[in-house]
Amino acid sequence: MKKEIAFIFDLDGVIVDTAKYHFLAWRNLANELSFEFTEKHNELLKGVSRVRSLEILLSIGNVTLTEAQKQTYLVKKNTEYLGYVNQMTAEEILPGINQLLDFLDQNNIKYALGSASKNAPLILEKVGLYNRFSAIVDGNDVSKAKPDPEVFLIGAKKLNMKPENCIVVEDAIAGVEAANTANMVSIGIGDAELLKEATYILNDTSGFTTDFLQKILN
Numbered sequence: 001m002k003k004e005i006a007f008i009f010d011l012d013g014v015i016v017d018t019a020k021y022h023f024l025a026w027r028n029l030a031n032e033l034s035f036e037f038t039e040k041h042n043e044l045l046k047g048v049s050r051v052r053s054l055e056i057l058l059s060i061g062n063v064t065l066t067e068a069q070k071q072t073y074l075v076k077k078n079t080e081y082l083g084y085v086n087q088m089t090a091e092e093i094l095p096g097i098n099q100l101l102d103f104l105d106q107n108n109i110k111y112a113l114g115s116a117s118k119n120a121p122l123i124l125e126k127v128g129l130y131n132r133f134s135a136i137v138d139g140n141d142v143s144k145a146k147p148d149p150e151v152f153l154i155g156a157k158k159l160n161m162k163p164e165n166c167i168v169v170e171d172a173i174a175g176v177e178a179a180n181t182a183n184m185v186s187i188g189i190g191d192a193e194l195l196k197e198a199t200y201i202l203n204d205t206s207g208f209t210t211d212f213l214q215k216i217l218n
């Protein structure tokens with residue numbers, strides 16, 4: 001390996017698929033407010049903060065709430081979401097991720113988490129990965145949401161790495177944009193058309209083969 005590098009991982013859509021649980025909780029909230037919320041709508045919330053997600057959801061339903069009502073619904077949504085998160089186990093780690101972390105450990109490559117989720121530490125604990133990360137940056141640590149690069153820049157700082165030597169793994173367009181703005185290498189996980197701004201694109205996390213890793217690291 002030519003230079004010292006580090007990885008920064010998004011959580012939802014990269015390490016685990018919590019989007020399905022966010023969807024169930026947001027859909028129940030929409031139904032309570034008497035409108036439909038589809039899986040397609042849910043795509044708009046990926047990588048977006050909880051507060052911003054509620055704003056988007058309310059605009060889909062054309063519903064206006066007071067600040068106090070919004071707070072009540074945010075708590076309600078998160079309580080339901082945590083009910084699903086508390087059932088999570090290591091089985092839910094996405095394919096290829098354990099092998100990727102093993103590869104990074106074997107090659108002394110540090111890695112951090114850079115997630116918009118305030119529940120990120122709990123989720124990592126539930127799936128048994130909490131202690132593997134050298135640093136965790138989550139929704140509690142940032143003031144500016146993706147596509148602002150803040151979350152990844154804090155991650156690089158915590159790892160004591162220069163941004164240009166960090167590789168971000170992201171499934172959301174806003175996350176890829178944040179990584180690019182931070183002057184980091186980005187690996188987009190998902191639809192090649194949607195994530196076309198990423199430096200590299202993989203259909204899913206099983207694409208982290210040794211061949212791919214050797215290619216990007218050399």
Ligand code: B16
Nearest residue numbers: 011012045047050115116117118119
């Ligand atoms: P919470 P990521 C994001 O996680 C999710 O993609 C997004 O759907 C969610 O609204 C956001 O976390 C906030 O989550 O309500 O748990 O604080 O993709 O940045 O890991």
Ligand code: MG
Nearest residue numbers: 010012013171
């Ligand atoms: Mg994500």
